[in-house]
Every structure is written in structure tokens, then in C-alpha cells.
Amino acid sequence: MTVPLIARIGALVLATTAFYGYVGQMVPQKEVQPPAEVVLKSDLTTADMVKVGREIMEGKGLCLTCHTIGKSGALRFPDLAGVDGRAKSRVAGLSDVEYFAQSMYEPWAFIVPGFNPGMPPINKPPVGLTDQEILCVIAYLQTLGGTPTVTLQTKHHYNSGTTAAPPSQGVSPGGTQPEAPLKGEKR
Amino acid sequence: MNGAMNRRVLILLGPVAGIVMFLGVVWMASVFVGHNEYKEPYRAPAATADATPRAEGVAAEKAAAETKAKATPYTEAEYRRFPGVGSRVAIWSVAQLHLLFAAFVLAVPMFAFIIEVIGYKTGDERYDRLAHEFTNLLSVSFSLTATFGAFLTFMLIILYPKFTNYLMSVFSPTFLPYVLLFFFEAFFLYTYYYGWGKFHPLVHLGLGLGLNVVGTAIMMIANAWLTFMMSPRGISDTGAVLSVRDAIFNYTWLPINVHRFIANIAFGGSVAAAYAAFKFLQAETDEERAHYDWMGYIGNFVAISAFLPLPFAGYWLAKEIYAFSQTLGLTMMGGAFSWLFIIQAVLIGNLFLAANYYLWLGMGRVEGVQPLQKFIKYLLIGITLCFAVWATPRSIIATVSEIRAMGGSAHPILGYLGVMSAKNTAVNILILTTFMSFLLYRRTGKVATVAWAKIGHAAQLAIFATAAFIVIFLGVYGYFVEATVRIRLSVPQVSSVLMAMVSITAIDVFLFRGATRTGEVRWGRIPRISQYVLIFIAVTFTWLMGLMGYVRSGLRQHWHVYGVVRDTSPDAFTPTLGFATKVVSVTVLEFFLLIGVVFWIASLHDRPDFQRQAKTTRRTGAHEAELT
Numbered sequence: 001m002t003v004p005l006i007a008r009i010g011a012l013v014l015a016t017t018a019f020y021g022y023v024g025q026m027v028p029q030k031e032v033q034p035p036a037e038v039v040l041k042s043d044l045t046t047a048d049m050v051k052v053g054r055e056i057m058e059g060k061g062l063c064l065t066c067h068t069i070g071k072s073g074a075l076r077f078p079d080l081a082g083v084d085g086r087a088k089s090r091v092a093g094l095s096d097v098e099y100f101a102q103s104m105y106e107p108w109a110f111i112v113p114g115f116n117p118g119m120p121p122i123n124k125p126p127v128g129l130t131d132q133e134i135l136c137v138i139a140y141l142q143t144l145g146g147t148p149t150v151t152l153q154t155k156h157h158y159n160s161g162t163t164a165a166p167p168s169q170g171v172s173p174g175g176t177q178p179e180a181p182l183k184g185e186k187r
Numbered sequence: 188m189n190g191a192m193n194r195r196v197l198i199l200l201g202p203v204a205g206i207v208m209f210l211g212v213v214w215m216a217s218v219f220v221g222h223n224e225y226k227e228p229y230r231a232p233a234a235t236a237d238a239t240p241r242a243e244g245v246a247a248e249k250a251a252a253e254t255k256a257k258a259t260p261y262t263e264a265e266y267r268r269f270p271g272v273g274s275r276v277a278i279w280s281v282a283q284l285h286l287l288f289a290a291f292v293l294a295v296p297m298f299a300f301i302i303e304v305i306g307y308k309t310g311d312e313r314y315d316r317l318a319h320e321f322t323n324l325l326s327v328s329f330s331l332t333a334t335f336g337a338f339l340t341f342m343l344i345i346l347y348p349k350f351t352n353y354l355m356s357v358f359s360p361t362f363l364p365y366v367l368l369f370f371f372e373a374f375f376l377y378t379y380y381y382g383w384g385k386f387h388p389l390v391h392l393g394l395g396l397g398l399n400v401v402g403t404a405i406m407m408i409a410n411a412w413l414t415f416m417m418s419p420r421g422i423s424d425t426g427a428v429l430s431v432r433d434a435i436f437n438y439t440w441l442p443i444n445v446h447r448f449i450a451n452i453a454f455g456g457s458v459a460a461a462y463a464a465f466k467f468l469q470a471e472t473d474e475e476r477a478h479y480d481w482m483g484y485i486g487n488f489v490a491i492s493a494f495l496p497l498p499f500a501g502y503w504l505a506k507e508i509y510a511f512s513q514t515l516g517l518t519m520m521g522g523a524f525s526w527l528f529i530i531q532a533v534l535i536g537n538l539f540l541a542a543n544y545y546l547w548l549g550m551g552r553v554e555g556v557q558p559l560q561k562f563i564k565y566l567l568i569g570i571t572l573c574f575a576v577w578a579t580p581r582s583i584i585a586t587v588s589e590i591r592a593m594g595g596s597a598h599p600i601l602g603y604l605g606v607m608s609a610k611n612t613a614v615n616i617l618i619l620t621t622f623m624s625f626l627l628y629r630r631t632g633k634v635a636t637v638a639w640a641k642i643g644h645a646a647q648l649a650i651f652a653t654a655a656f657i658v659i660f661l662g663v664y665g666y667f668v669e670a671t672v673r674i675r676l677s678v679p680q681v682s683s684v685l686m687a688m689v690s691i692t693a694i695d696v697f698l699f700r701g702a703t704r705t706g707e708v709r710w711g712r713i714p715r716i717s718q719y720v721l722i723f724i725a726v727t728f729t730w731l732m733g734l735m736g737y738v739r740s741g742l743r744q745h746w747h748v749y750g751v752v753r754d755t756s757p758d759a760f761t762p763t764l765g766f767a768t769k770v771v772s773v774t775v776l777e778f779f780l781l782i783g784v785v786f787w788i789a790s791l792h793d794r795p796d797f798q799r800q801a802k803t804t805r806r807t808g809a810h811e812a813e814l815t
Contacts, residue, residue: 005468012719013779016726017772023533024768027526032761034745034754065517114669118513124424126514126750 035060040132046139046148053140056133061122063137069144077119078112084146096146098156100138104129105158123158131159265349266756274346275758276770279740281342283733283774284781285335287454290447290732291782292332293402294455295321296379298489300395307388317482321459322380323789329376331781333369347756350747357428358412361435365408371401403448410443411435417739418511419748426751438511442504443739449500453493454728460486461725462786464718467711476711483721484549484710490724491542491625495618495688499681508742515749519742523761527738529580530768532610534731536574539617541724543570546628548717553632554706562627569620576613581605603666611677612662615684619655622688626695633702643698647691654687729778733771741767 040052057063070081087096091110094102102109107119122129122137129137135150142148238246269277299321306314343351355362375398382391414437421433428434463483470476509516518524547563579601603609626647635643658680665673743749745759753759 005465008719009465009468009722012722013726013776016723017730017775020530020534020727020730021768021772023530024771025765027529027764029763029765030523031763031766032523032744034759062514062518065521066513118509120512120514124750125753126512126746 040130040136040152042152044136044152046151049136049139049150049152050143050148052133053136053138056129056137057140060127060133061129061137062127066118076115078115080141080144082145084142084144086145087141088146096142097138097150097154100141101134101156101158104134104137135159263349267346267348268757269342269346273758274756278339278342278346279737279770280774280777281335281339283736283771284778285332285339286736287729287732287774287778288328288332288335288781289406290451290454291458292325292328293406294451294453295325295328295459296376296395296398296402297452298456298459298485300392300399302485303392303395307392313481317485319383320482321486322383323792324459324462324785325376326380327785327788328782329373331785347747350752350754353426353748353752354412354416357415357422357434358431360431361408361411365405368401368405368408372398372405375401406447406451407440407444410447411437411440413740414439414443416748417515417743418508419751422751424751426748438507439504442500442507446497446500446504449493449497450732453490453497454732456486456488456490456493457721457725457728458486458782460484460490460721462486462789464721465786466790467718468715473711478710480552480711480713483718487542487545487721487724490728491621494538494542495622496685498614498618499685502677502681512749515742518744519738523744524738524742526580527734527764527767529578530764531731531734532574532578534727534734535614536578536617538724538727538731539570539621540574541720541727543567543621543624545717545720545724546624548714548720550628550631551714552709552712554709555632559627559631566620566624566627570617573613573617573620576604576609577617579604579609606666608662608665608673608676611665611680612658615658615680616655618684619651619658619687622691623651626691629695630699632704632706632708633699634705635698635702637698637700640698643694647694647698650687650690650694654683657683726775726779729775730771733775734768737767737771 044052066077068075068077068079071079084096087099090099090112091102099110103119104122107121108117111117120127122134123131132152135152135154138154139148139150142150266274268274272280299318302314302321303318306312306318375394379391379394379398382394385391386394411434415434418438419434420437421430421435422428460483463479463486467476467479467483470479505516505519508519520528543566547560550560581602637643661676661680665676668676741761744761745754746752747754
């Protein structure tokens with residue numbers, strides 16, 4: 001019995017699409033939900049903030065998409081292990097809290113030597129963390145090489161705090177201050 | 188005489204029968220409506236009847252409902268739900284079908300025009316016939332593209348009214364030119380198709396050029412809308428329009444234009460080759476087989492020629508995505524979508540393997556091919572190795588104990604093949620190898636006779652070896668340098684491959700000018716399986732388009748316009764790759780079902796007229812009766 005041509009072609013098309021569909025089932029399956037809008041309680045302790053901060057870094061903040069913790073070698077973005085120790089003395093005149101805040105609100109103000117600029121302002125979309133959420137992230141970052149000190153009442157330059165304005169002596173990889181924002185910054 | 192009378196009577200009876208039928212339908216409709224129209228049951232006038240408490244209650248209820256309805260303010264819906272599959276899958280499927288047909292309609296005129304130019308320049312009428320045959324597929328596909336475009340627009344307005352309204356407000360100045368261009372597109376397309384052989388060849392070529400220019404302009408306008416959603420520009424943080432020009436010239440607009448332009452040609456070529464394969468398999472004479480074998484070869488040649496530079500356009504697009512937002516770039520390559528590129532590697536690897544296999548099978552058409560066939564096994568080994576490297580993931584799916592044994596999710600040895608240095612090297616070598624296959628096919632049955640033939644061959648070999656060395660050297664070097672340096676290495680890799688392809692082709696053209704032939708090309712003398720390979724290539728291309736369309740759109744995740752207009756619908760999550768590939772598979776099947784209809788309609792053109800066919804059948808029957 002001869003199978004009609006149209007049936008043979010149909011079977012080939014079906015088998016090919018089924019094969020690629022099957023390959024699609026073989027790779028890891030992960031459904032990514034949009035970040036939930038969570039209102040933080042005002043009475044969070046610093047220890048609670050550390051936990052929340054870690055959660056934000058893994059989820060809504062997307063921090064660990066680029067940054068690593070405890071990895072060495074040829075990295076695209078700075079590793080965060082022991083970052084609090086470096087943050088205290090990274091930029092003259094900035095405490096670790098002010099430095100972390102600057103890194104998130106104004107990421108291009110200072111670029112760690114050896115790396116290219118690439119971090120978006122974290123308080124704006126698409127990440128869009130609130131001031132409280134950023135404080136929680138700072139609390140977690142302080143645990144990496146230091147002791148967390150921030151509370152939800154901590155003030156810094158970017159949340160109408162009283163701290164002095166941070167100097168903008170940013171250092172680009174070439175040793176000069178980046179004059180204009182990067183391509184993606186300004187819409 | 189009698190026949191002519193009958194014909195006149197039939198012509199007269201036609202309109203009369205039409206009028207009678209129309210009157211009949213009007214009468215039937217009026218009777219049906221008259222008999223079935225809803226009529227209020229007879230009730231005594233209110234003045235003559237006492238209102239019962241129940242009637243008063245009903246009237247009060249009705250009045251209250253009316254008052255409430257009038258008091259309810261009009262609210263605009265943000266989203267509406269599509270029954271069954273949900274709004275996103277419905278839009279996804281329709282948009283994909285629209286884009287597939289649009290890609291086909293844009294691509295076919297491009298290579299039909301080029302083939303027609305070749306025919307005009309060489310005076311070979313076979314090219315003209317081939318170009319005409321390609322355009323046969325256009326008119327039905329054009330209607331389907333427009334239908335799916337209208338369907339998509341209505342679906343967007345109905346299912347995502349608020350977002351669609353926003354997008355329309357941003358791009359309002361672009362819609363009138365878009366519609367006008369559509370009119371021009373229809374004008375050029377139909378005059379190009381129906382005017383075949385009716386105008387001076389140069390006028391006809393002008394129409395073809397117009398068709399291509401207008402088609403590309405339409406694509407570029409539509410690309411502005413969709414790239415804006417991915418990499419918005421020209422608006423404030425809250426979405427207010429600052430500059431429509433900037434919104435159009437956003438970061439990914441130009442790379443998407445180039446990428447789509449090339450990809451459309453590759454896809455259109457593959458679908459046209461599949462049509463030729465279908466006709467080849469249906470063919471009953473050697474002449475038909477020879478023609479469709481040639482048509483399939485040209486279609487596939489167009490597809491693979493466009494496919495070779497496509498990864499380079501892809502690099503540019505990815506670079507612009509990273510330049511716009513590192514987060515978006517990393518989501519694509521290192522986040523939720525990273526495994527999608529393993530599926531892509533399987534598809535592209537299959538495309539390269541199938542394209543090479545078709546070329547090797549095609550060598551059998553040419554007499555005196557034996558000296559070159561011995562190289563095929565080396566090419567096959569090269570392609571298979573590159574395919575394996577490209578499809579090696581960085582992280583292996585493993586159990587906890589296996590991960591512990593490996594010391595991480597990356598395999599201690601194979602993990603090195605899962606990084607960009609290895610993959611870039613593999614894809615560049617894959618392209619070089621396929622290019623070599625083309626070159627071998629091109630020179631089958633020919634011997635160069637120019638005085639510098641030996642030097643020419645040596646120069647080609649040296650260029651090829653140098654390009655391969657540069658690609659492999661930089662690939663290995665990439666493991667020893669920082670990421671910022673490594674990323675830039677892909678540029679010299681790509682450039683050396685492009686340079687090699689251009690320079691080797693240029694030498695080849697002059698090398699084989701006036702070459703002696705050791706054997707003729709016998710079109711149609713190719714195994715039937717080669718035609719199924721062409722269909723396989725078309726399905727794989729289509730599936731690849733579907734998959735890459737998904738990643739381009741899905742990359743925005745829970746944003747309609749990335750970082751500006753958030754998707755708050757129930758479909759805002761990013762589905763699993765398994766689910767996405769199911770949607771892509773179903774859409775591809777729908778497309779091939781519809782393209783089957785297009786092929787069938789296009790093939791009606793070759794059928795004999797019904798009357799003539801009936802007469803022939805009657806004559807044959809009478810002849811057979813006489814014989815018996």
C-alpha cells in the first residue's frame with residue numbers, strides 16, 4: 001500500500017514539530033511570577049531586615065542575576081563576598097551605608113575599577129525597590145563582611161536623610177568620571 | 188449553431204435566475220421574520236385593568252434597575268479574558284501567524300526580484316519563469332497576512348484595551364503612513380504579479396523594486412512599535428511621550444530591522460523551497476522534476492545564504508539589548524531564558540546538518556563528482572563536533588548527589604564547552620564549514636582553466652585556514668582573559684569569518700570563469716529524500732522563528748513596555764519553556780496547515796480549465812467506447 005504524499009508530508013511536519021516540542025520539555029522548567037507587592041511592617045528588627053534583604057536580592061531586586069557571592073575568576077560584575085569591609089573605605093567620606101545607598105540610587109557615580117558600568121538605578125523601574133526595601137538590602141549587604149546596623153528609620157542622602165551629600169568622585173575604568181549617563185539610563 | 192444558441196440562452200438565463208433567487212430569498216426572509224417575530228402577549232390597557240400587587244412589584248423592580256444602570260459610571264476595562272486558552276496565548280498565536288505570513292510576503296518579492304534581474308541580464312527565460320512561479324505564492328499569502336493583521340489589531344483592542352490605547356497614543360503619527368504604505372504595497376504587488384510579461388521588463392522590474400521598498404518600510408514601522416515595548420525611549424518615567432522620533436529610533440529598532448530583513452529572506456527561501464519539494468514529489472514527468480528540483484535548489488540556496496550572516500545580526504541585537512539594559516541582557520542569556528538558547532542550538536544545528544546533507548545529495552546531480560565527495564566525511568565530522576559544543580549547556584540537569592560529585596552544577600570538563608568562548612567558536616566554524624560545502628557544490632563538474640588556478644586554490648585554502656585559526660585561537664584565548672575583554676573577542680571572530688567568505692567567493696568567481704565542464708548538471712536526478720529534507724528545513728526555520736519571537740517578546744516578563752507600563756493581567760507571569768514550546772509547536776502546525784492551502788490554491792493555476800478537462804474526459808471515454 002502506498003501512503004499518499006500529503007499524508008507523508010503531514011507526518012513529517014507533525015514529527016518535526018513534536019520533536020522540537022519534546023526538546024522543549026527536556027530543559028529545566030521554571031515559571032517566573034511577577035514580584036509581589038509587599039508592604040513591609042514598620043516594626044521590623046534589623047535581623048528581620050537582613051532576611052528580607054536576602055529575599056529581595058534573590059527575587060524582586062534581581063541583584064544575584066549579575067552579582068555573585070563568594071566566586072572568583074573572570075567576573076562580569078563585582079563579587080559581593082566581604083563587600084561591607086570594602087564599602088567602609090571605598091569612597092572617602094562615605095560610610096558603608098552611604099556607599100551602598102549610592103551604589104543603588106546612583107550606580108554610575110562610582111564604578112569599581114576593572115568593571116564596566118551596567119547597573120540600573122534600583123529605585124526606578126524595572127526593578128523599582130522602595131526606600132524601605134533598599135534599607136533591607138543594605139542590612140543584608142552589611143552582613144557580608146560586617147555587622148548590620150541599619151533600621152527602617154535609618155536616614156541617608158537618598159531618603160531625605162541628614163547625612164552630607166556624597167562626593168561624586170566616581171572613577172570609571174579609565175580613571176575618569178563618566179560624564180553622560182549610559183545608553184539605557186535616560187529614556 | 189445550436190451550441191451558440193444554447194450559450195446565449197444560458198447567458199440570458201443567468202441574470203434572470205439570479206433575480207428570481209434574490210426575490211425568493213427576500214420573500215423567505217420576510218415570511219420567516221413575520222412568523223417568528225417576538226410579539227408582546229395581549230394585555231388589557233392599563234386604564235381598564237386593576238394593577239395587582241405583583242404587577243406593581245415588577246414595575247418597581249424594573250424602574251429601580253433602570254435607575255441603577257443610569258447611575259453606573261462608564262469604566263474602561265483594562266483587560267478582558269479570552270475564553271479557554273487565555274488572552275496571552277490567543278494574542279501570541281495570532282501575532283505569530285501574522286508575522287510568519289508577513290515574513291513570507293516580504294521575503295518572496297526580494298528573491299523573485301533578484302532572480303528576475305538575473306533573468307533580464309542573462310536573457311535566460313528559465314529565471315523569469317522561476318521568479319513568476321515564486322510570486323504565484325504571494326497573492327493568497329498577502330490576503331492572509333492582512334487578515335491576520337486585522338485579527339491581531341482587533342484582539343489587542345478587545346483583550347488589552349488600555350495598553351493598546353497607550354501604544355496607539357505614542358505612535359499615532361505612524362498609523363496613517365502605515366495604512367498608505369499598505370495601499371502602495373497592494374498596488375505594487377498586484378501589478379507586479381498580474382503585469383508579468385505585460386510591461387517592458389525594466390518597468391516590471393521597477394514595480395518589483397517598489398514592492399520591496401514599500402514592504403520593507405512597512406516592516407520598519409511595525410518594528411518601531413514592538414522594539415519600543417522592549418527598549419523604550421522618547422518617554423518620561425511615567426510613560427508620557429517626549430519624542431515620537433526617539434520612540435521610533437529606540438535602541439533595538441535598527442538591529443531588529445536588519446535581523447528581520449535577513450531572517451525573512453532565509454525563512455521565505457525555505458518555504459518556497461518546500462513548495463518546490465512538494466511539486467517535485469507530485470511531478471509526473473522528468474521535465475517537471477528537473478524544474479522543481481532547480482526551484483528547490485534556488486530556494487534553499489537563498490535560505491542558507493541568508494542564514495549564514497544571521498548569527499552576526501543576532502550578536503548585534505544582543506549587544507544593543509545589553510547596552511540598553513544589562514538586566515534585560517542577563518535575563519536573556521543568564522536568567523530565565525538561558526535554556527531557551529540550548530533549544531535554539533538544537534534547531535540551528537539541525538538546520539546546518541540538513542542544509543549540508545541536501546547539498547551533498549545534490550552533488551549526485553553532477554557527473555564527475557567523485558573527487559570532491561571524499562571531503563564530505565570531514566565536513567560531517569566538523570559539523571557534528573560544532574553542533575555538540577553549541578548544544579552543551581553550562582549547567583547540567585543533575586541530581587543532588589551528581590552535583591556534589593561534580594563539585595557544582597557545571598560538569599568539570601564539559602562545563603568549559605558551555606560558555607560563550609566555546610559557543611562562539613563552534614558557530615563560526617559551523618558557518619565556515621557550511622560555506623565550504625557550498626563551495627564544493629559550486630565547483631562540482633568544473634575544472635578551472637585560468638593560468639593562476641593553482642595560486643587561486645592555494646590562496647583560498649590559506650584564507651580559509653587563517654580564518655579558522657583566528658576563530659579557534661580567540662576562542663581559547665577567551666578563557667584566559669576578563670569578561671570585558673572576552674565579550675569583545677567575538678567581533679574579530681565574526682569579522683574574520685565574514686572576510687573569508689567574501690574574499691573566497693570573490694576569488695572563486697574569477698577562478699571558475701570560463702572553466703571546462705567535466706560533466707553536465709542533470710536537474711531532477713536527486714534522491715526523493717532530498718525533497719523531504721527541504722520540507723524539514725522549512726519546518727525547522729518556522730519553528731526557530733516562533734521560538735525566537737517568543738524570547739524577544741517574553742524577555743519583557745511582567746512589563747508591557749519594559750520598565751514603564753506594567754502588565755497587571757493574570758497572564759503577567761513568564762511561562763515555562765515547556766509550555767512556550769507547546770504554543771510554538773501548535774502555531775507552526777497551524778501555519779503549515781494554512782500554507783498547505785496557499786500551495787493548493789497556487790497550484791490551481793496549473794490545472795487545465797474545467798470545460799476543457801470535461802471535454803477531454805468525454806472524448807477519452809468515447810474513444811475507449813469505440814475501441815471496445
